[in-house]
Amino acid sequence: MSSARCTRCVLSSSFPGLTFDGEGVCSFCRGELMLTSEESAVEHARRQVEQLFAVRTRPYDAVLCNSGGKDSSYTLKLAVEKYGLRVLSFTLDNGFISPKAFENIRCVVDALGVDHLTVRPSMQILRRIFKAAALLPIYRDKTLTRISAGCNACISIVNTTGLRLALEKSAPFILAGFTLGQIPANAIVYRNNFRFLAESREESLGRLRAAVGREVDEYYGIGDSLLDRAGPSPHNVNLLCLERVTDEEIVQAVQVLGWQRPKDVDGCSSNCQLNTFNNHVHQRRFGYSPYELELSHLIRKGLMSREEALEKIADQPLEQLAAIASRLELSPPERVALWIPPGRPPA
Amino acid sequence: MPQHEDAHAASQIDEVRSALLAFVTRSFMVNEADIDRDRSLIDQGVIDSFGLVEITAFIFQQFAVEVREEDMTREAFGSLNKMARFVARRMREHA
Numbered sequence: 395m396s397s398a399r400c401t402r403c404v405l406s407s408s409f410p411g412l413t414f415d416g417e418g419v420c421s422f423c424r425g426e427l428m429l430t431s432e433e434s435a436v437e438h439a440r441r442q443v444e445q446l447f448a449v450r451t452r453p454y455d456a457v458l459c460n461s462g463g464k465d466s467s468y469t470l471k472l473a474v475e476k477y478g479l480r481v482l483s484f485t486l487d488n489g490f491i492s493p494k495a496f497e498n499i500r501c502v503v504d505a506l507g508v509d510h511l512t513v514r515p516s517m518q519i520l521r522r523i524f525k526a527a528a529l530l531p532i533y534r535d536k537t538l539t540r541i542s543a544g545c546n547a548c549i550s551i552v553n554t555t556g557l558r559l560a561l562e563k564s565a566p567f568i569l570a571g572f573t574l575g576q577i578p579a580n581a582i583v584y585r586n587n588f589r590f591l592a593e594s595r596e597e598s599l600g601r602l603r604a605a606v607g608r609e610v611d612e613y614y615g616i617g618d619s620l621l622d623r624a625g626p627s628p629h630n631v632n633l634l635c636l637e638r639v640t641d642e643e644i645v646q647a648v649q650v651l652g653w654q655r656p657k658d659v660d661g662c663s664s665n666c667q668l669n670t671f672n673n674h675v676h677q678r679r680f681g682y683s684p685y686e687l688e689l690s691h692l693i694r695k696g697l698m699s700r701e702e703a704l705e706k707i708a709d710q711p712l713e714q715l716a717a718i719a720s721r722l723e724l725s726p727p728e729r730v731a732l733w734i735p736p737g738r739p740p741a
Numbered sequence: 742m743p744q745h746e747d748a749h750a751a752s753q754i755d756e757v758r759s760a761l762l763a764f765v766t767r768s769f770m771v772n773e774a775d776i777d778r779d780r781s782l783i784d785q786g787v788i789d790s791f792g793l794v795e796i797t798a799f800i801f802q803q804f805a806v807e808v809r810e811e812d813m814t815r816e817a818f819g820s821l822n823k824m825a826r827f828v829a830r831r832m833r834e835h836a
């Protein structure tokens with residue numbers, strides 16, 4: 395496996411469709427195009443938020459997908475303190491969320507006085523889903539240039555859960571803690587037609603259903619009866635993109651609420667220990683990290699140094715793999731197929 | 742529809758399709774040859790839901806066609822060819 399990377403960003407030579415010039419600069423760095431002027435998109439989003447938030451809803455204005463990371467915590471602070479929204483915060487407990495992240499969530503929601511839900515799907519089913527995502531071609535290779543299969547399987551459940559809660563509670567907004575760099579500037583405030591998205595993902599869901607069982611529909615689908623009585627789709631709003639604030643300032647602001655930096659997750663995740671496993675499988679299968687695209691984008695926008703990005707990619711506690719494999723109940727042949735060293739049998 | 746209008750519509754669809762194709766290949770790092778124009782871009786893995794937001798923003802900037810939530814259907818957005826026909830039809834309706 396080649397470990398050559400673009401000399402400007404961190405994309406690996408094994409990243410699909412990439413070419414390099416004489417100086418080792420990748421085609422994406424040479425020719426990246428700016429879609430919209432970012433400033434005008436942010437301004438537009440700011441006006442939209444002002445208009446949309448003028449109307450208040452009971453019992454909740456918004457549902458927040460709360461990972462427990464610093465960005466979700468800061469987004470919750472903004473929603474409550476700056477915008478005065480009534481927020482229902484929720485966390486999807488996939489069985490691998492770090493204990494520290496849960497502590498942080500409790501501190502922050504308590505400090506801000508918001509309702510919080512932890513949604514924990516059946517671990518038996520989640521295990522089958524994560525195993526299928528790691529072992530079988532559930533998602534297209536092109537999808538997997540942006541995200542690992544395991545994270546994609548999990549994030550889709552988070553998104554569906556957020557939407558279901560928003561529809562059930564008639565909350566008009568779904569908040570998430572994405573920053574510019576993670577999402578395009580014109581996706582600060584947006585709305586998607588859920589039925590269309592669901593139809594568009596029917597193929598991969600079909601493969602997952604075949605591997606795991608019909609139960610997956612409970613986690614990846616919104617029942618027709620709920621969709622039929624629901625009004626228009628909620629708006630997705632990423633409030634953090636409207637702020638000019640550094641990472642350090644965010645950390646300081648949430649530390650006041652009792653948030654502490656977790657030490658039990660890898661460099662690319664602020665809350666999930668399964669991330670290490672997903673990254674490992676992706677790296678071995680494709681020869682590049684699923685975070686390269688996002689980190690490279692941040693470098694090109696001047697939001698992160700190349701050194702910092704390389705550090706994040708390298709910060710993988712691989713010694714945890716055997717323990718994660720045990721918790722996923724991987725068989726010896728499955729471990730071999732996923733390049734996981736045989737672990738000590740659980741005590 | 743008279744024949745010359747038919748031809749006009751067809752060339753307009755072609756024009757929109759090329760612009761969309763150029764936008765998609767540049768923005769989402771994918772080669773033209775790898776895009777199936779009759780299949781959903783989401784299903785092919787070319788775009789995710791954010792990509793869909795970017796395409797609708799591009800359609801608005803480039804063709805002044807506003808895509809509303811209810812426009813996002815399999816019929817209108819289920820493939821690159823369908824998007825091109827949808828945008829061209831909207832442009833004619835508002836011409």
Ligand SMILES: [Zn+2]
Nearest residue numbers: 400403420423
């Ligand atoms: Zn590069």
